[in-house]
Amino acid sequence: MNLFCVGLSHHTANVETRESFAGHAESDCILRRAGCAEALVLTTCNRVEVYGASEKRVSTDEIARCLAREIEKDAHQCAPAFYRYEGEKCVQHLFRVASGLDSMVVGETEILGQAKKAYESARASGAAGPWLHRLFQRAFHVAKQVRTRTEITRGSVSVGSVAVDLARKIFGQLSKRKVLVLGAGETSERTARALVSRGVTDLRVSNRSSDRARELAGLVGGQAIPFDDWRDECREIDILITSTSSEAPLLTPANLAPMLCDRIDRPLFIIDIAVPRDVDPRVNEMDGVYLYDIDSLQSVAEQSLALRRQQIAAAEAIIAEHVPDFVASISRGWNRVSRTAERPSIADSSLRALEL
């Protein structure tokens, strides 16, 4: 039995090509009819891959045709965009994919959930049998090990999530924290939503246009505050998200200092996503004030990404430990199966029997 992977990803194909070969509900069944003993289609926004097990070689063109969304699509023309891994290389590729090493954002964990979902779906439809079961179970195990033994998933890599992570590093639980959103722009809305999703309940919105403030407050479950009152709110709040279109800084050390005198033991986290900036950068030098503008948030995101990239070697080492071990175990399993049955059943009982 030969394990193989055929697919295209953000490394080899643009989004249009990936869309054309995104597969459909019956792809795995068609693949089985094409000669695959077992087949599983993994489709995400960055990749379309077929993992299969077959007695004889199923050509890449054949698989591309099965994946094509339109019958008239000329799969042959797009064939160079497809990659193919067989045996050990296929195992290694899946372990890398599941661990997030092959993702556009290195270390992202969403792919693991997507792989699990694809496997469950293929198992339920009967397209995935004992070989893919073992392959994917091991891949999930390896991915978990990579996540726990390395820093590959550490830190946030988008501006919104960096802001939320920093807030949690300063305040811990966010449920009792008070947030003021000053300026109801799109980025403030996204950041406010991210904070609400992490437990913030006390959210106030202030904007020059009170209608827009009320609208955003309604959207995020907050409370609209008159724009003239925002300075008074600063005495109470813990997090300030500011994105007004003001030409001059709204907050300077001089006008912030009186607001801080009553709250010396409570930190103030300011997220300034306005351009030009709403907050004088010197505010960051004040005790207990942590100011992050759009560039600093971006810089933290890049640092996290760099940190993740540094962990690639450690993650690859874990994968390198598992690949030969898995290949050896599957060879032993195949010899055992070939003595008892010509073709393995994909019933759950046999899956368990084959599981080492």
Place this chain on the structure above:
Amino acid sequence: MDRLLLIVSTLCFLAAVVRTIVALRAGIFRTIGLGFIFQTAFLSIRGHALGRCPLTNLFEVFIFLAWSVALVYMLVGPAYRLSLMGAFTAPLVVLLQGFALIAPIDIRHPVKLPANPWLEFHASISIIAYGAFALACIAGVMYLVQERQLKTRQLHSIFYHLPPLTDLFAAITRLLWLGFGLYTLGIVSGFFTSRPLPRVQVVAAIGIWMLYAAILQGRHLRRLAPKRVAALCVIGFVAALTLLWGITFSAQTHPLP
């Protein structure tokens, strides 16, 4: 035999340090717990041999201090659930015990007076207070490391493992109160020892007490920013350690009659 127990204990704490370096997220509570058991066994054997609390020379004072640091960590560590607290505690214990083992300070003095329970209570409770101050100092270092990274926006790997600033500050405050309470008890009990206390030692001990009282008062009245409280915890502990050294050194060079 007792020194062997101490070496094993030091190795346990060293293992905790190595484990942290290899995997920052590794749980080291059990390893520290094992080291603490060997420390306790050492102090128990030494105390039995001396017939009194093992605080008769600088060596024993260092080991007792290391034991107090581990004790306070074992008590507050699980309660505060501060990640990396153990990772910062273990190196301090290794440093204290390593120094005690290497330096020629385990000098046995002929015991001239019978054991005085008040003096032993005074000495032991004061050193346990030092243990709490040491933990406050460790939490202070963790606070300052994280604060600096947040201010400079240079976030290193360790940043992601440190507890939130507000949790650290709450722990610092509680540890300061614990240490301050025990230290007050230690100083007060010193006046019941019915032995003449060197004036310099008394003045210095009250000086340390006043420093911690001032930190707590500044914190209570909201006159000190958390960063300054954290920095003062570090300064306070270094001062307290210097005083402890001075007291023990002067007691060795000018023993009481």
